[in-house]
Amino acid sequence: MADEYRKARIKKNIVWTIAFFFAIIWLLVAFIPFLFMILNSLRGQGDMLQHGVFTLPQPFIFSNYPAIMKQGFMGYFMRSVIVVAISLTILLFATACASYPLSRMRFRLRLPLRALIVAMMSVPMHVTLIPIFKMANKVGIYDSIWALIGPYVAFGLPLATFILSSFMEQTIPKEVEEAAEIDGCGRYAMFFRIIFPLSKAGLSTLAIYNGVHMWNEFAFANTLTQSKAAKTLPLALSAFKGENTINTPLILAVLTLSVLPMIILFLIFQDKLVKGMMAGAVKG
Numbered sequence: 001m002a003d004e005y006r007k008a009r010i011k012k013n014i015v016w017t018i019a020f021f022f023a024i025i026w027l028l029v030a031f032i033p034f035l036f037m038i039l040n041s042l043r044g045q046g047d048m049l050q051h052g053v054f055t056l057p058q059p060f061i062f063s064n065y066p067a068i069m070k071q072g073f074m075g076y077f078m079r080s081v082i083v084v085a086i087s088l089t090i091l092l093f094a095t096a097c098a099s100y101p102l103s104r105m106r107f108r109l110r111l112p113l114r115a116l117i118v119a120m121m122s123v124p125m126h127v128t129l130i131p132i133f134k135m136a137n138k139v140g141i142y143d144s145i146w147a148l149i150g151p152y153v154a155f156g157l158p159l160a161t162f163i164l165s166s167f168m169e170q171t172i173p174k175e176v177e178e179a180a181e182i183d184g185c186g187r188y189a190m191f192f193r194i195i196f197p198l199s200k201a202g203l204s205t206l207a208i209y210n211g212v213h214m215w216n217e218f219a220f221a222n223t224l225t226q227s228k229a230a231k232t233l234p235l236a237l238s239a240f241k242g243e244n245t246i247n248t249p250l251i252l253a254v255l256t257l258s259v260l261p262m263i264i265l266f267l268i269f270q271d272k273l274v275k276g277m278m279a280g281a282v283k284g
Contacts, residue, residue, distance in 0.1 A: 034259075041065075041253040048249055064253040072228070073236060073254065080233035083145050084214045087152040091210060092203050094153065095160040099199075100191050102161070103168035104177065114165075120158040129223050136224055145232065147224040152217065156210045167202035168195065204269055212262050233258055 040048065041064055043057035051058060102110060132151055136142040172195060180190050218234045225231050231239065240254050 037252050038256055041249055041256050043249050045247050045249055053248075064250045065257070067250060068240065068254055068257070071240065073240075073257065075229070076231060076233045076236040076239075077257070079145050079231070080215060083148050083152070083232055084211055087149045087156075087214055088207055088211055090149070091153045091156050091160060092207060094157060095164050095206065096196055096199060096203065097191075098157070098161045099165035099168055100195055103165040104174075104195070114162075117158045117162055121162065125155055126219060129219060132220070133223055142224060143226045143230050145225070145230060148217075148220055148232070151220045151224075152210075152214050156213070160206045160210065164199065164202050164206060168199060171202075172198050208266060208269055211265065215262055 036053070039057060040053055042060045042062065044061055044063075047058055101107070102114060128151070133142070136147040141147045176194060176198070177190060180194055185193070216234055221232045221234050225235070228239065236254055236258065237251065241251055
């Protein structure tokens with residue numbers, strides 16, 4: 001018995017050692033490029049040309065960040081914040097409303113609707129660029145941030161509904177609904193007072209996943225906006241690159257400020273992200 005326990009403990013230690021080893025490798029692979037970007041954003045253009053990119057800045061300077069602020073970086077940033085905030089709010093609410101009947105109710109079109117949602121997940125985004133461009137022109141919202149909200153919500157909805165409906169079906173006990181029905185709770189009250197609050201972990205996961213995608217989305221932003229007053233943050237790099245062709249440290253400063261909000265958001269909500277990803281792993 002003692003030998004079996006010792007062998008099991010040794011095996012467990014070996015597994016954890018291997019996992020820790022690969023985790024360290026992945027950390028280095030993910031962190032080193034980010035560190036490289038930050039360090040080179042804190043050097044001057046002449047310093048980079050003279051000493052190269054694989055040395056520490058000599059000296060450290062912070063003038064690149066005020067410089068990009070003067071060139072209109074905050075405009076790109078705030079437009080991205082507005083687009084992502086509105087798109088996520090609509091997407092999460094629509095997803096919750098669609099997932100509730102698909103996961104808790106039994107009706108004739110339930111399975112065909114699920115099959116349609118899965119089919120919509122396979123539609124390539126780039127195939128719709130020209131139709132959506134023509135539609136935005138006809139509606140009169142082309143070259144504005146409002147043209148981006150519709151595509152962002154539409155392409156995020158199928159996958160989000162598929163995930164959240166499975167989350168609701170597997171993690172929210174039916175006994176909760178039965179108890180609410182006994183107390184006289186109607187469908188709408190049950191959704192807003194019980195199902196929606198209990199789905200916070202799944203909604204948080206979808207918010208982070210879709211928020212990162214919307215924040216970094218380039219194809220629709222490049223197609224549906226033209227003027228500088230309408231462009232969002234993913235297009236800031238091309239704009240700053242055109243104005244500062246060989247000033248690589250300044251461009252790296254733009255990249256640093258572009259990725260920081262998503263990193264901060266992940267650090268704040270990482271516990272909810274893990275809970276949302278693991279909640280449907282074991283039924284009940």
